[in-house]
Amino acid sequence: MSQGVLAIAEQMEGVFRKVTYEALSEGRRIADRLNCDLTALVLGAEIENISKKLDQYGADRIIVAQSPALSEYLTDAYTNVIADYINKEKPAVVILGASTQGKDLSARLSARLNAPLAMDCVAVRFEDNNLIATRPMYGGKILADVALDGNPQILAIRPNAMTIAKAGGAGSIEKLDTDSGNTVLQFIEKTLDTGKVELTEADTVVSGGRGMGGTDFTVIEELAQLLDGAVGASRSAVDEGWRPASDQVGQTGKVVSPNLYIACGISGAIQHIAGMSSSKVVVAINKDPEAPIFSKADYGIEGNLFEIVPLIAEEVRKLKG
Numbered sequence: 001m002s003q004g005v006l007a008i009a010e011q012m013e014g015v016f017r018k019v020t021y022e023a024l025s026e027g028r029r030i031a032d033r034l035n036c037d038l039t040a041l042v043l044g045a046e047i048e049n050i051s052k053k054l055d056q057y058g059a060d061r062i063i064v065a066q067s068p069a070l071s072e073y074l075t076d077a078y079t080n081v082i083a084d085y086i087n088k089e090k091p092a093v094v095i096l097g098a099s100t101q102g103k104d105l106s107a108r109l110s111a112r113l114n115a116p117l118a119m120d121c122v123a124v125r126f127e128d129n130n131l132i133a134t135r136p137m138y139g140g141k142i143l144a145d146v147a148l149d150g151n152p153q154i155l156a157i158r159p160n161a162m163t164i165a166k167a168g169g170a171g172s173i174e175k176l177d178t179d180s181g182n183t184v185l186q187f188i189e190k191t192l193d194t195g196k197v198e199l200t201e202a203d204t205v206v207s208g209g210r211g212m213g214g215t216d217f218t219v220i221e222e223l224a225q226l227l228d229g230a231v232g233a234s235r236s237a238v239d240e241g242w243r244p245a246s247d248q249v250g251q252t253g254k255v256v257s258p259n260l261y262i263a264c265g266i267s268g269a270i271q272h273i274a275g276m277s278s279s280k281v282v283v284a285i286n287k288d289p290e291a292p293i294f295s296k297a298d299y300g301i302e303g304n305l306f307e308i309v310p311l312i313a314e315e316v317r318k319l320k321g
Contacts, residue, residue: 211265
């Protein structure tokens with residue numbers, strides 16, 4: 001009989017990704033609804049010390065799968081370990097983040113376990129004791145409600161779509177006898193851009209849209225750097241080839257929820273709003289006073305962004321001394 005909720009934690013260089021806490025928080029809500037335990041599974045090397053903090057987000061059990069073979073993410077090794085654990089424990093629901101790693105891992109687990117998967121979920125609810133996941137489809141043009149049939153039910157949640165909520169859990173740590181099994185993939189090399197803030201993790205995001213007029217995002221990049229933030233872009237800017245797809249904020253891009261979001265030259269299409277609407281403070285800069293973005297902004301500045309953004313940057317420099 002399937003029972004319990006399993007949340008798969010994602011960590012990089014010994015630091016948990018923000019989406020891990022979102023998955024645990026949503027997993028806690030599901031577990032409370034099902035009146036069952038929430039288990040967190042952490043994979044990696046030398047991760048026992050960082051794992052304890054997961055009890056702050058409702059984990060009743062924290063399973064640590066620790067091995068040199070898991071020091072770097074490799075799909076086949078991680079899939080072998082997690083699939084073996086799921087086959088043994090038989091959780092009713094498996095939840096993880098739909099990050100680059102999470103999308104890869106959840107698809108492989110679904111195939112390995114012959115289990116239903118809802119990818120890129122933006123909401124989860126129950127209807128008559130049936131778990132219903134809401135996810136974008138057709139390039140974000142519609143939101144579909146998906147009912148999963150089978151066990152375990154795998155949910156890959158979109159980063160920044162779920163609310164993080166701290167909740168006390170027993171947090172008992174258990175070590176898992178880890179066998180990564182036969183693997184064909186080998187880790188060769190990893191290069192990290194240490195000077196760039198991850199868009200979905202940033203506390204401040206400065207985004208540029210069609211109003212940028214071309215590939216020169218220098219004024220945006222300078223302000224983002226001063227604010228220790230990340231650079232984003234609207235879909236139109238990405239479609240024009242001015243910024244890489246990895247910078248796109250919106251329903252078909254990345255969802256962000258920073259403390260401060262500065263939209264520069266962005267009109268405010270509904271698809272873009274869907275990607276940043278959970279930002280705590282929104283500042284819009286646009287020369288069009290009728291731009292829809294102003295209706296979603298806490299502060300609006302009408303004018304030329306190439307004049308206004310450098311002025312803001314100069315004031316930030318003064319405040320920072």
